[in-house]
Amino acid sequence: MGDSTQFSGTPTDQIDNFLWSFGDGGTSTEASPLHLYAAAGIYTVSMRLTNRCGLDTTLVQQIEIFAPPATPSIPGAVALCTGAVTLDANIPNTPGITHLWSNGETTQTVVINNPAVISVINTSANGCTSTAQSFVVDNRPVVDLGPDLTICEDNATPTLDAQNPGATYQWTINGVNASTIQTQGVDVSTPGVFTYEVTVTDPFTTCFTVEDKVYTINVSPAFVLSGTDPTSCGTPDGTVSLQLNASVPAGGPYSYFITGPNSFNQQGIDQTAPSLVGPITGQSAGTFSAIVTDQISGCTLSSSFALTDVALTITPVVTDPCIVAYSVTVAGGTGPYQFTLTNSGTGQVFGPSLPSTSPFLTTVIAPTLPAGNYILEVEDASGCIDSQNIAVTPNPPVTFTVDASDLCDATPSLTASGTATSYAWSTNVPGSIVGPTNGATIQLLPGAGVVTFTVTGSGPGGCPFTQDVTINVPDTIVPSFTQSDACADQVILTAQPSGNFTYRWYANGSVTPTALGQSISLSVADDGDSYVLEVLSTLTGCIVRSAPQTVSIVGSITAGLSGTPACDDNQPFTLTATTNTTGETYTWFLNNVLIAGANTATINQTAAGIYRVEISKSGCMTPAEIQVIKLPMPQGNLPDRVVICNDPDNNDPATATVDLDPGVFQTYNWFKNEISLNYTDRVLTADSEGLYDVDITNSFGCVSRDRTEVLNDCVPKIVAPNAFRPSSGVGTNKDFFAYTFFITDNFQVMIYNRWGELVFESRDKNFRWNGGYNNNAGQPLPAGTYAYVFKYESSFRPEKGTQEQRGGVVLIR
Structure with a gap:
């Protein structure tokens, strides 16, 4: 039921004509027609073959139309909230049902871990099918910590950010609880494998996401670069040594590269630890740098140190503790002097300067010096070199934070607050700042997108501090939702906009905890309810509500059309429309022409043709159609009259009674003198005079009456x-x-x-x-x-x- 049945007739000749009667009032003259039954049941189907040469044959067969299995019991939409969802296609556990899911599974249930559109076909033991589709949406907070990372020991790595402002957080490192805020620092001081995992929970919906990132921290090389100074100015008799030390855990083998003054360099590979390279003799005064690389992991460590061949008095004095700047005074040797700064840890070189008199300002070669250990090398006019180690420690900067909570406003803004007393802003996207670019608060251009804002804070309490803030300046969020076809049993509400949002739904002013995700499924029971959508941006934490909207859910309207046989007897036949709903209206058509006044489920008609009924409710309409052909009436074979002799003296059974036989038909109902005999066999034995009638029904369901008169007339x-x-x-x-x-x-x-x-x-x-x-x-x-x-x-x-x-x-x- 619900699917057309294919009939196939085989003619005896090309000139044969077909007349099908499907047992429900429907007819066809096609050789192989399709017919849609309105209800399950057993039907008597007749196929009559006729042609101009006198052929007139009727074949009759009973068929059974089965009802389809119940619609699969999966929701129209379901949200991933606290983990995978299980979809069950047969919650009542109706026996004899098989399943075929669109992902290829054939089990009753499937487990879905990711957003998907999935459908299932249920098949009953008799081969009838029903289908349903489900939207699996994700309402969990959106978290992406990025891919797993392999880094080297002590290499700085960015702090992890779980986003989703306003959520609750629980970080773990190798299963041990750590931070409970949005961010988590990464410790790179110890080699090993560390899994950073965060559980982000929406406190409103309780939906949560678990995301992790694995850091593989490889051990860095361990070594010491040292040497001996030359004995006198300009004498190349100094030495350099590279001591490779064992690391924990062990690394290597190693390659090294040593550079120094006078274009000195030496390199090697496949070194083990512990081992010593050098002493390398014949070295002049100057700054030497070494880079050691683990040939397996690629981890690299660098270091610098200096050889001197003169004793100068070098006095660096801090002139600006923030950038950091020095004024260097030199006594001894022969001026002017050249100055070079080398970062001992990274090998970065600032200089050499042009020959300069004492004192010397370091800002000439290094406008600012990051914190670290430096070698200050001074070379006099005679080429004699002395050096001094400097530990650069800038004064603490002012502290401030940038608040982006006002991004949700119609006029979004950023506000800096802290120990700074003045702020200067800039941006990498021209026009993304609206109005002044100084002050604690700046106005932003709505919809500017992903922008990096740079702000420098200054104040008497510390050094100026500059930080970058990269945010997604959203368009003004205007939540809305649409509903799917109201003429379905399950209606899907779909929220807009899409993106990094989670969605909350309210029905009639109350939150609906089970309605989660960008799409939710409603049933006919929800018809007329007022829904409000609340959208939460997982990037900005903005929460915006839609206007209330009333949902309309009429439900699917079934339409079936059947009728009594339309017999060729000038009598009306009855057409009956069936449906699954209430409160519906009916509109009838004959050959696409409106039948005036026909507005009920049942109508009586006399004309042949194609009848269509449209069943409507609240804007939903389902049609049904049936072809009506006038069917031939049965013609009985009873004679007009027969004579018997039922006198007691008549001992001849051949004349005492008579067998009345109207011919081969489907059913019979006998009467005598208009009174029912409650006799339904084909042949009636009459033993008395009277008017005998039989209602005969042919294979098309048409009924006619055949009559004979039985006379009691004994022949002398x-x-x-x-x-x-x-x-x-x-x-x-x-x-x-x-x-x-x-x-x-x-x-x-x-x-x-x-x-x-x-x-x-x-x-x-x-x-x-x-x-x-x-x-x-x-x-x-x-x-x-x-x-x-x-x-x-x-x-x-x-x-x-x-x-x-x-x-x-x-x-x-």
């Missing part, structure tokens, strides 16, 4: 022997007499000899003639043949008057 009958012997010892053979049936007492018998002389006469139908003249035994007549005449009157048809029967009898002596 006179039976006489053809010989007798008066001298016989058998009493019945001694006299001539007649057996009479169905005659009155108005009787006469006359017997004549061969010359025509009347020798015996009687008016008694019970006469007996003994063979004598006038029945006188004393006057016996001679043996021979005698003619007789019976004159009689029918007791059933006296109006026929006197009738005669003639015959002869032999008198034996």
Whole structure:
């Protein structure tokens, strides 16, 4: 049911004509028609074949239409909230149902871990199917910590950010609880494998996401770069040594690269630890740098140190503790001097400067110095070199934070607050700042997108501090939602906009905890409810609500159309529309023309054609159609009248009753004198006079009445022997007499000899003639043949008057 049934007829010849009757009022003249039944059940289908050559054959077969299995019990939409969702296609556990999911699974249930559109087909034991589709949406907070990372020991790495402002957080490092805020720092000081995992929970919906990132921290090389100073200015007799030390855990093998003054360099590979490279002799004064690389992990460490060949008095004095700047005074040697700064840890070189007099400002070669250890190398005019180690420690900067909570406003803004007293802003996207670019608060351009804002804070309490803030300046969020077709049993509400949002739904002013995700599923029970959508940006924490909207859920309307047989008897037939709903309206059409006044589920009609009914409710409409062809009436074979003789004297069963047979039909219902006999067999044996009717039904379901009149009319009958012997010892053979049936007492018998002389006469139908003249035994007549005449009157048809029967009898002596 619900799917058309294919019928196939095979003609005897190309000239054959088909007439199908499907047992529900529907008909067709096609050879292989499709027919849609309105209800499950057993139907009698007839196929009549006719042609102009006289063929007229009807084939009849019963078929059974099965109801489809119940619609799969999966929701129209379901949200991923606290983990995977399980979809069950057969919650009632109806036996005999098989399943085929769109992902290829054939089990009753499937587990879905990611957003998807999935459908399932349920198939019953008789092969009928039903299908349903579910939208699996994700309402968990959106978290992306990025791919797993392999780094080297002590290499700085950005702080992890779980986003989703306003959520709750629980970080773990290798299963041990850590931070409970949005961010988590990464410790790179210890080699090993560390899993940073965060659980982000929406406190409103309780939906949560678990995300992790694995850091593989490889051990860095361990070494010491050292040497001995040259003995005098310009004498190249210093040494350099590289001591490779064992690391924990062990690393290597290692490659190294050493550079120094006068274009010195030395390199090597496949070094193990511990081991010593050097002492390398013949070195002049100057700054040496070494880079050691683990050939397996690629981790690299660098270091610098200096050899000196003169003793100078070098006095660096901090002139700006924030950038950091020094004024360097040199005593001894021969001026002017050249100055070079080398970061001992990274090997970064600032300088050398042009020859300069003392004092020297470091800002000439390094406008600002990050914190770290530096080698300050001073070379005098004679080429003699001395150095001094400097630990650069800038004064603490002012502290401030940038608040982006106002991004949700119609005029979004950023606000800096802290120990700074003045702020200067800039941006990498021109026009993304609206208005002044100084001050604690700046106005932003709505919809600017991903922008990096740079802000420098200054104040008397510390050094100026600059930080970058990268945010997604959103368009103004205007939440809305649409609903799917109201004419379905499940209606999907779909929220807009899409993106990094989670969604909350309210029905009639109350939160609906089970309605989660960008799409939710509603049923007919929710018709007329007022829904509000609340959208939460997982990037900015903005929360915006939509205007209330009333949902309309009419539900699916089924339409079926069946009818009584449309027989060719000028009588109306009945068409009946069926549906699954209430409060519906009906509109009927015949051959696409509106039938005026036909607005009920049942109508009576007389014309053949294509009938269509449209069943409507609240804007939803489902049509059904049926073809009506006038069907032939059954023609019975009863004669107009038959005669029986049911007189008690009639001992002939062939005439005492009659078998009434109208022919081969589907059903029979017999009546006598308009009174039902409660007899439904094909042949009725009639044993009394009267009017006999039978209602006969052909294979098309058409009924007609066939009638016959049974007359009780016994035909007179006179039976006489053809010989007798008066001298016989058998009493019945001694006299001539007649057996009479169905005659009155108005009787006469006359017997004549061969010359025509009347020798015996009687008016008694019970006469007996003994063979004598006038029945006188004393006057016996001679043996021979005698003619007789019976004159009689029918007791059933006296109006026929006197009738005669003639015959002869032999008198034996």
